[in-house]
Amino acid sequence: xxxxxxSLRNAWETRFYRxxxxxSPRARQVHLNRKNLYTFPNLTGLLYTAITFVIWLLGTNYxxxxxxxxxxxxxxxxxxSILHAFANLAGISIRFVGARPAFAGDPAAFxxxxxxxxxxxxxxxxxxWPGGETQVITLDHNEPQQVIVRAQSVQRGYLRPGRLLVQxxxxxxxxxxxxxxxxxxxxxxxxAPIFTDEPHAQASNGRExxxxxxxxxxxxxxxxxxxxxxxxxxxxxxxxxxDKGLFTKEYEAYLSAEKWLDWDSxxxxxxxxLSGLCYWALDYERRQIPYGxxxxxxxxxxxxxxxxxxxxxxxxxxxxxxxxxxxAR
Amino acid sequence: MLAKPWRPRxxxxxxxxKQAEYLARDKLAWLLVMQAMLILPxxxxxxxxxxxVWAITAFWRTxxxxxxxxxxxxxxKTLLALICAGGLFASYAGKTGTETxxxxxxxxxxxxxxxxxxxxxxxxxxxxxxxxxxxxxxFSQTPQAAAYALLCVxxxxxxxxxxxxTHAQSTGMRFKRGxxxxxxxxxxxxxLFVVIPRLGPLxxxxxxxxxxxxxxxxxxxxxxxxxxxxxxxxxxxxxxxxPPPVNQLYWRGLVLDTFDGRTWxxxxxxxxxxxxxxxxxxxxxxxxxxxxxxxxxxxxWLFSLMTAQRVExxxxxxxxxxxxxxxxxxxxxxxxxxxxxxxxxxxxxEPPQLNKLQRDNYTRLPRDSNPQTxxxxxxxxxxxxxDAQIIAQALALFNREFTYTLQPPLLGQHSVDEFLLxxxxxxxxxxxxxxAFLLRAAGIPxxxxxxxxxxxxxxxxxxxxxxxxxxxxxxxxxIEGTGxxxxxxxxxxxPNRIQQGMNEALGESDQQLVAxxxxxxxxxxxxxxxxxAATYTWQRWVLNYDSEAQEGxxxxxxxGTETWRITLWLIGLGLxxxxxxxxALLRNxxxxxxxxxxxxxxxxxxxxxxxxxxxxxxxxxGDFIHRVLYSEPQLKNGLTQIAQLFEQVAYQNRPEQLPQLxxxxxxxxx
Numbered sequence: 001x002x003x004x005x006x007s008l009r010n011a012w013e014t015r016f017y018r019x020x021x022x023x024s025p026r027a028r029q030v031h032l033n034r035k036n037l038y039t040f041p042n043l044t045g046l047l048y049t050a051i052t053f054v055i056w057l058l059g060t061n062y063x064x065x066x067x068x069x070x071x072x073x074x075x076x077x078x079x080x081s082i083l084h085a086f087a088n089l090a091g092i093s094i095r096f097v098g099a100r101p102a103f104a105g106d107p108a109a110f111x112x113x114x115x116x117x118x119x120x121x122x123x124x125x126x127x128x129w130p131g132g133e134t135q136v137i138t139l140d141h142n143e144p145q146q147v148i149v150r151a152q153s154v155q156r157g158y159l160r161p162g163r164l165l166v167q168x169x170x171x172x173x174x175x176x177x178x179x180x181x182x183x184x185x186x187x188x189x190x191x192a193p194i195f196t197d198e199p200h201a202q203a204s205n206g207r208e209x210x211x212x213x214x215x216x217x218x219x220x221x222x223x224x225x226x227x228x229x230x231x232x233x234x235x236x237x238x239x240x241x242x243d244k245g246l247f248t249k250e251y252e253a254y255l256s257a258e259k260w261l262d263w264d265s266x267x268x269x270x271x272x273x274l275s276g277l278c279y280w281a282l283d284y285e286r287r288q289i290p291y292g293x294x295x296x297x298x299x300x301x302x303x304x305x306x307x308x309x310x311x312x313x314x315x316x317x318x319x320x321x322x323x324x325x326x327x328a329r
Numbered sequence: 330m331l332a333k334p335w336r337p338r339x340x341x342x343x344x345x346x347k348q349a350e351y352l353a354r355d356k357l358a359w360l361l362v363m364q365a366m367l368i369l370p371x372x373x374x375x376x377x378x379x380x381x382v383w384a385i386t387a388f389w390r391t392x393x394x395x396x397x398x399x400x401x402x403x404x405x406k407t408l409l410a411l412i413c414a415g416g417l418f419a420s421y422a423g424k425t426g427t428e429t430x431x432x433x434x435x436x437x438x439x440x441x442x443x444x445x446x447x448x449x450x451x452x453x454x455x456x457x458x459x460x461x462x463x464x465x466x467x468f469s470q471t472p473q474a475a476a477y478a479l480l481c482v483x484x485x486x487x488x489x490x491x492x493x494x495t496h497a498q499s500t501g502m503r504f505k506r507g508x509x510x511x512x513x514x515x516x517x518x519x520x521l522f523v524v525i526p527r528l529g530p531l532x533x534x535x536x537x538x539x540x541x542x543x544x545x546x547x548x549x550x551x552x553x554x555x556x557x558x559x560x561x562x563x564x565x566x567x568x569x570x571x572p573p574p575v576n577q578l579y580w581r582g583l584v585l586d587t588f589d590g591r592t593w594x595x596x597x598x599x600x601x602x603x604x605x606x607x608x609x610x611x612x613x614x615x616x617x618x619x620x621x622x623x624x625x626x627x628x629x630w631l632f633s634l635m636t637a638q639r640v641e642x643x644x645x646x647x648x649x650x651x652x653x654x655x656x657x658x659x660x661x662x663x664x665x666x667x668x669x670x671x672x673x674x675x676x677x678x679e680p681p682q683l684n685k686l687q688r689d690n691y692t693r694l695p696r697d698s699n700p701q702t703x704x705x706x707x708x709x710x711x712x713x714x715x716d717a718q719i720i721a722q723a724l725a726l727f728n729r730e731f732t733y734t735l736q737p738p739l740l741g742q743h744s745v746d747e748f749l750l751x752x753x754x755x756x757x758x759x760x761x762x763x764x765a766f767l768l769r770a771a772g773i774p775x776x777x778x779x780x781x782x783x784x785x786x787x788x789x790x791x792x793x794x795x796x797x798x799x800x801x802x803x804x805x806x807x808i809e810g811t812g813x814x815x816x817x818x819x820x821x822x823x824p825n826r827i828q829q830g831m832n833e834a835l836g837e838s839d840q841q842l843v844a845x846x847x848x849x850x851x852x853x854x855x856x857x858x859x860x861x862a863a864t865y866t867w868q869r870w871v872l873n874y875d876s877e878a879q880e881g882x883x884x885x886x887x888x889g890t891e892t893w894r895i896t897l898w899l900i901g902l903g904l905x906x907x908x909x910x911x912x913a914l915l916r917n918x919x920x921x922x923x924x925x926x927x928x929x930x931x932x933x934x935x936x937x938x939x940x941x942x943x944x945x946x947x948x949x950x951g952d953f954i955h956r957v958l959y960s961e962p963q964l965k966n967g968l969t970q971i972a973q974l975f976e977q978v979a980y981q982n983r984p985e986q987l988p989q990l991x992x993x994x995x996x997x998x999x
Contacts, residue, residue: 044452063530069518072517072525076516076518076521136495172490
């Protein structure tokens with residue numbers, strides 16, 4: 001029974017969204033107008049209707065024309081608030097500016113630019129990707145504003161956040177005016193950094209790594225703040241038990257030298273390998289050890305710096321994506 | 330992708346902790362003001378300690394906001410609610426009525442404030458606020474009350490809107506925007522008010538108690554004299570045609586037919602009797618139609634001219650008794666309107682008869698009371714005078730020796746004897762009482778009628794205002810072959826009382842007693858007339874706008890009341906409204922996309938286009954002007970100035986140059 005309802009509901013939603021998509025095809029910039037805005041009373045609106053009915057009953061039973069007039073006034077306010085809710089959103093244009101990359105599992109930030117050509121501006125505007133958190137903003141007349149709306153990412157690759165929900169309950173909260181925008185937006189998602197064994201350059205590459213590359217973990221050098229992905233065995237439990245916070249014991253075992261993030265040096269499934277490479281890329285960058293990336297069909301020479309890190313992470317995020325995911329770019 | 334540098338976020342992803350909802354300072358302030366304003370008019374009709382309840386909760390809530398006091402626990406809240414309920418129970422002595430209901434509502438409205446922590450709670454509080462506003466009308470329905478309630482609605486809308494506002498806005502602006510919503514809603518409300526059909530009460534409601542005003546169901550010497558100073562309106566009459574002459578304007582209220590020597594009362598069976606069956610055979614003359622809006626007087630009887638034939642009101646609660654009086658099912662607690670049709674003259678095809686029981690009733694007098702009057706009547710009877718002659722004799726006696734005054738001497742046990750033979754000074758109740766007694770003693774059936782006589786004609790709206798001071802008592806006498814006949818003994822003493830109203834009939838000292846400031850000034854008198862006319866219009870078209878008035882108005886406005894006609898009109902009005910809305914929306918957005926300096930340049934382009942130069946897409950303004958100047962060098966001054974000004978306004982952040990730019994474009998090419 002439940003499954004029947006669920007499947008019916010899914011079928012209905014699919015149909016509905018298809019209809020929505022037909023009405024608002026994918027675009028980088030969208031203007032809100034009567035073609036793509038919907039209005040409907042919400043639960044508060046229902047309660048309001050009940051209150052109106054109570055007042056009408058009071059007026060009818062006491063044969064009191066002024067109370068009746070008040071109940072009619074409430075009905076009129078309801079009607080007018082539909083128009084006001086619509087006017088609040090009509091005239092807004094929304095443009096997708098860009099997205100900041102994120103690690104898989106983290107929310108990705110999509111930057112939108114909104115402008116409102118209503119003289120009165122726009123109040124209490126809520127923006128949300130499906131499953132994401134709601135961003136509430138206010139727009140002034142003809143003053144473009146950039147807003148970050150985050151969407152939750154699950155896996156590396158290109159994240160298509162789906163339809164952007166744009167809604168407002170202003171001015172009276174009894175009418176919800178909303179739309180789903182099919183913005184042409186996507187964000188690159190890097191692999192989630194996960195601790196693995198340190199990748200080693202293969203001897204076959206003909207380059208021996210410089211310095212002494214002892215397996216790290218022998219010489220305790222100090223404590224630093226815990227960061228996600230740090231191995232559990234390196235956590236300073238003693239300090240944690242003393243309520244000083246979560247720290248990671250650092251073992252300075254490496255002498256500065258170039259490191260290679262070599263695809264072949266790790267023996268894991270693909271995604272875990274990429275996550276491991278990602279972890280070590282961040283680790284080297286933090287410790288200022290130049291590092292290079294060696295993926296099947298791609299070689300990035302060892303270097304340091306933000307641009308290099310971005311190039312490495314981008315390569316990891318884009319590596320060997322399924323065809324349709326690539327297409328989404 | 331953004332070129333902005335990014336930082337790897339290695340912390341475990343998680344949404345920021347959701348903030349506990351709380352009500353901002355301004356929102357709370359709005360709620361407090363709104364509550365105070367809504368409750369204020371109710372407190373005049375409710376126990377005054379309710380004000381204290383509100384003050385305590387408001388103070389508590391403020392302290393909660395400041396973090397001084399804690400949120401009351403459920404035990405405290407229950408205790409507070411119980412105290413309020415108990416207080417109401419004590420104040421109303423356990424009676425449940427409209428006031429108790431409204432009192433409970435006000436208590437709940439006040440106590441709810443302690444629970445308001447989120448926007449959702451505040452929303453609920455506002456909704457209760459609308460019901461509170463509605464209950465204001467249970468106690469007062471004057472235009473002032475309506476204006477006050479409208480103000481309350483503006484305040485409610487402004488604070489309601491504030492709940493959803495996400496940026497700072499001045500108080501005046503909030504009022505303005507809230508008022509805008511009301512302003513937009515009012516036309517729709519008017520249409521709904523005019524068009525929506527009215528229903529009768531759906532179920533019985535607890536009776537409203539109205540203070541009893543006017544005369545009571547008994548008449549003793551001095552009763553009506555007290556009313557003579559009361560200027561408050563009793564009812565207002567609108568006539569379908571010309572009003573009858575003033576000496577026929579006897580508004581019958583009650584028939585008193587039992588006398589105990591001092592006081593006239595109704596028989597107990599009054600009101601149960603149905604109408605006389607032979608009535609239908611009577612020939613009715615001088616039918617007069619009129620509609621009356623009566624002020625609530627807390628009594629079941631209503632007023633009509635002799636003899637009421639037909640009566641109508643919305644809830645069909647009025648019937649006509651055997652004495653041709655109008656009787657409402659319940660005491661009149663609210664202003665109500667009814668239509669009456671009266672036959673001023675009635676002729677009977679065969680002479681009406683009183684049966685033995687009725688004749689006994691209408692001639693019965695208490696034994697041993699007023700012996701001297703009794704003796705006088707019997708002496709007239711023994712002179713072999715007929716009924717008509719006895720009546721004439723009595724009226725002549727009044728006319729000869731009696732004085733009409735507001736300040737009669739006090740009368741004792743045998744009130745009629747003292748009045749007739751000793752004091753000889755009295756008000757209408759003295760004359761009617763003595764007259765009826767005389768006739769009864771002579772064996773002629775007679776009864777006292779209480780009601781109003783005359784009224785003040787208002788030429789502004791053409792209606793008759795009958796005030797409490799018009800209260801009057803007269804007699805009805807059974808004439809063989811004719812039936813009950815109205816005879817006013819006061820008219821025999823002071824004919825002016827009937828023709829021109831009480832003031833003209835009184836002596837000088839009495840006139841000073843009733844003198845009012847407005848009487849002395851023509852201007853004030855006119856103002857008074859206009860104010861009362863406005864009240865009458867308000868009552869007629871707003872308070873008593875019922876299905877009948879609705880039908881009349883609609884057929885006058887639309888030319889008929891068929892469903893299709895009303896539907897068409899509604900659709901038309903809806904289309905007009907939608908059109909207006911679309912126009913307003915477009916006007917608000919039109920041209921807003923362009924900055925003013927761009928608009929000015931567009932205007933310049935239009936002017937150059939007339940000269941045959943068109944700006945290409947992607948061509949800068951400078952390039953375009955260069956191109957124009959190449960072949961039109963005489964335009965150099967104007968165009969270079971415009972280019973410079975545009976440069977300054979658009980790119981050098983000097984908006985103060987904008988008027989010059991607009992001016993230059995306007996004057997171009999001269």
